[in-house]
Every structure is written in C-alpha cells, then in structure tokens.
Amino acid sequence: MAESMKGLKRTHRCTEVSNQNIGEVVTVMGWVQKRRNLGSLIFVDLRDRSGLLQIVFDTDSVKEEGFAKAETLRSEFVIAVVGRVEARSGAINQAMITGEIEIRAFEIRILSEALTPPFPIEEHSQTKDEVRLKYRYLDLRRPDLQRNLMLRSQVAVLTRSFLASEGFLEIETPTLCKSTPEGARDYLVPSRIHPGNFYALPQSPQIFKQLLMCSGYDRYFQLARCYRDEDLRADRQPEFTQIDMELSFVDMEDVMDVNERLLATLFREVLQVEVSLPFQRMSWQEAMDRFGSDKPDIRFGMELKNISDLVANCEFSVFKSALEQGGTVRGINVNGQAAMPRKKIDALVDFAKGVGAKGLAYLAIDKDGNYKSSFAKFMTEEELEKIITRLEGKPGDLLLFAADKNSLVYTVLGALRLEMAKQQGLLKKDEYKFLWITDFPLFEFSEEENRYVAMHHPFTMPMEEDLPLLETDPGKVRAKAYDITLNGVEIGGGSVRIYQSDIQEKMFEALGFTKESAYERFGFLLQAFQYGVPPHAGLAYGLDRLVMLMAQEENIRDVIAFPKVKDASCLMSKAPDIVDQKQLDELKISIIE
C-alpha cells in the first residue's frame, strides 16, 4: 500500500550522508537495492542516483509497526526513511562509499511498491540488450548508466559555460526543414496544410548556422538534435546530438584553437585528465599512408609501409597484377607474433576478406630468422631482405601484406592494424590521443553516381593554392576542412566555408549541378550571401561519441537515455508504428502495400 510522503522532506541523497553527520537525524528516500532479513534485525541497502546507503531496522528504534513494514520490503520498493546516522557497530564495508555509517530508522514509509524487476538492477549488467532496452526505465536505474548520463550532463553544461565565456551565443534552429537530398537520407515529415509536401528533419543545422553568420551573430553554438535515415552501428544512431558551432571573421587556426581549449576544459573538469595543447596534426594523405585511415588511432604504431617499388619486378603474381592494375602493395609489422598458429593466421585472412580484400600475404620471421610465408618462394632473397628492412622486421615478427587498388589496401591494412592492436591489448581506454586531420580532398569520386561528390559538404572552401585545379583536376583539390579524432574515432569535423559566389558556382559546377538545380536547393543561402557575408568557419562534434569515449563505453547506446535498436525502432515504446487512418486521411497519405 503506497503511503504519502506528506510531512517529510528529503535531507540528503544516499552518499551525501557521511561520518560528518553521525548523530544527526536525516531523511533519505530511494529504491530498495537489497534487503537482508536476519529475523529481528533487517538491513536494507537504499539506492538513489548518488549511490548506496545502509539502513538498519530493529524493533526498539522503529517500533513493531515500522518493523512489520520493513519485513515486507522487496527489491525496487520506493521508501522514505527517517533515522539517526550512526557509525557502524558491525564491520565497516570498504567497498561502499558510505561503508562506515548506517541509518538507524525511526520511521519508514513505503512510497511505492514494485514488481520484481525482469533483470537485476546492478552494475556491469550481463543482461542482453534486447531485454534492457525493452525495460529501459529500469536499465537506466543501473549505476553505470546513471554515471554515463550524469557525465553527459556535465559535458553539456560545461560546453555551454565555456562557449558562452568565449562569446558564443546559443541559438536554436528549426527541426522542420527543407529536404536537401545530398548526402544521407532525410527523415520526412508530411505537411497537413500542404498535402503532398514534406519537411525534412535536419541532418545538421549547417545552412541555418551559415545564415546566422550572414546575419551577424558572429559566434553561434547549439546542442543540436540531428537525424539521418541510415543504418545503425555501434557508434551510430538515427537521431543524435551535435555540439554545433560557427564563427565569423576567422580562419582554420581560430576554430582549432577554441576547440582545443574546449576539449582540454572538458577533459580536465570531467575526467581530471590534462591533455597537452596544441593537438597533433596530420594531413589526410599522411594519415592514409601511415595508418590506412582518415581517423587513425595513434595510441600505437604498427604503421603501414609501401613496398610497391620493391616488388615491382617480383614473380609473385598477386603483387604483380595489383601493381599492373594501378594498385599498391603495402604491409604492416605485427611485432612478436611470428609464432601465431596457422589457424589464427587463417582467421586473419578471413578478417581481411571480410573488409573486402581478396587475400592476405604473410611472412613470419621465426626466432632463428627462418621464414614461414605464403609468398616467399616467389621472391628472391634480395627482394625479401629489402621488404623486411622496409618493415623493420626482426626475428619474431609477423609481417602482413595487402595488394590491391590503393583505397582497398588502406582499408584492409587499416582494419587489420586495429584488429591486431585489439587482440594484443594495445588499446588503453584511459589514454586519450587527440589528432587533427587536415587537408582533406574536397571531392571524392562516386562510382555509383559516376560524378564527384563533396567529401564534406558543398560549402567547403577549397585551399587557395588548389583553386585553379577546380576546373582541370577536381580530384586533386584539397579542402579547408578538418576533423578532430580521438583514439581512432572521429568526434567532430568542420571546415572553412565558401563565402564568395564565384567560388561557390565553380564548386557546384564541379559537383555537376546546374545553376538552376543549385538555386532550387540552396537558393536562399546563395541569395543571402549576396547581401554581405563575413568569412566564416565552423565545427560540429558528435556529442554522443565524445561522451562514449569519455565514459569508456564501446556502444553509443550506453550514453543515450532512450536509444534505438539496429533497425531504428524503439523496443520500449514500439516506435515507429502504424497510425490511425484518420491521421493519414488528414495528411492525404495512402499506403501502398
């Protein structure tokens, strides 16, 4: 039977009570984590978002009536307890923040009874996601998720205060927008007033924040909810939050500077981690060549080495044909893994095939300097020696090689490098390596659409010295774009924007837009820019990913209160769902089966 809390006021959260309070009468409220009934003595661990506190019930203090109530307590009952803080007369519990004290109850009220939860409310849950997400409101009671969401809140609050102190204004932009079908798929929202017309939910506030610059709000930020109708991953949700910002009268350096200081502040205040400034920087080309990735994890080495020149004339047909078709041959050195059993090497070959490789060549150098290799027999001793020297191979090392078109070689070895580091435990979660990636290509060629598409977005400024290439060789143009990466994860990205209409027109031309189609989509932006636009640049973080790394979680769902599952549905609320025919009629929408 639920009782009222009338006349009671919570004085402390559970772990706010300490041995400073011994002798005081306090009122605590929370959930029953655990009850231990010893007959005429009952212990209850009370839980709230701060942690646990032990309550003792005995008939002397809480009287017969209160004791009878305490006997009925079960997991997850919500109770209020008035009692005196005492030093524990039993053993101290070292594992508990409040392990030296307990509350001897005078009064107990059962504010709410509870069904037995379908899974244990505890840290480091072993319960499968399916069940946790169906009962997300219970899952969110678990201490690890509570810690994550509190950390997330801290990041949001600190970000606001830091950016405000740097002269940024927090301005909201619409979430019912015009669809601009470039890039990810839009979530569409039908319009009742304009049947057959649709809004799109924003993939980012990109155009609006550029307009704000045009309007003179020279430093803007927003914690913006964004939507992309694409398939999910461990680090990707269909709706997510960006820390979005844009600055006027700045260049790349200014944006990077303020963001390095923002990140340093967050890591210092939230994690007590000092990161050294400025962050390391690397061009996109260097990142690809050395790490096979545009978001390299630089917590460990195992860098890629190009051996194309050394095998140009070799007899190994796999290498030879890759080179003949314009590809490359590159390798990595997995230190000390020469003794890897054949089965594990085969598993690596399968792994490589899984990311698109046709195969994987290996060369193990055993302790005595003998080779065990899938291709050594096709090579001369001289060629082998040169390869080993290039990869700095020593006895005991395992060298892995991929040969294919260049982009695939990067992908395969980049993935393999990470996999090997994972297997060898080289990735320490409490080590934070920030890295700026710069000098991105402005365009990448889309095989599917048979044209160049913007690697970042169509408003990204080309590097001045590459401007002449826009018309002659778009693939070579580099962008004034920058990504900020942390431990192999892209946590944010941005660019200097085009504010000159002649460059913007050339950009659209290179992308294959006609003037008409460009105006159809982005006319209001182009028009706005005719009325006086400042040079501007910006950056946006994936807040969820950033918090995921700070919380040392492997899955973005663990830092989002109510996430979606792989097929973008919500297991708890069952969204998306069919709607009433009446709603469809109003929207003039019919469903084709």
Added chain:
RNA sequence: GGCCUGGUGGCUCAGCUGGUUAGAGCACCGCCCUGUCACGGCGGGGGUCGUGGGUUCGAAUCCCAUUCAGGUCGCCA
C-alpha cells in the same frame, strides 16, 4: 541488401556425435535466524527449448524457412 554470432524458467548459461521425467547458479515464494553487506539454514514453485515446417520409431539437438537481437560490409554530403 550481403556476411557473421546468438535466441533453452524472470536473468545468465550448460545440455557432446538425436534416446527415460530438460539441468545449474542467481532471482522469486514460504518458514527459521540480532550485525548482515554475494548474509545463512530448511522447504517450494516456475520451461509449448524464438516461431513454422520437414527428416526420424524418437528432435532443445539434424535440415529448410522465418522472426527477433547484436556485430560488420554496403550506406552514413
């Protein structure tokens, strides 16, 4: 859309190459217990083995289909 992994009491799992009545730990329920904190003791309840079909004398186990969840490739300006 492709590939990989998994689905067995509320939770986590075992159940080998098909063979009595499908097990364990935790949780749950009842009784006992004054210093527990993974409390302890005694007793108890709870399963259409994801779903559908097939093979077989016999299926949790083998086959096919399907569904749900996770990971990943494609996709994510």
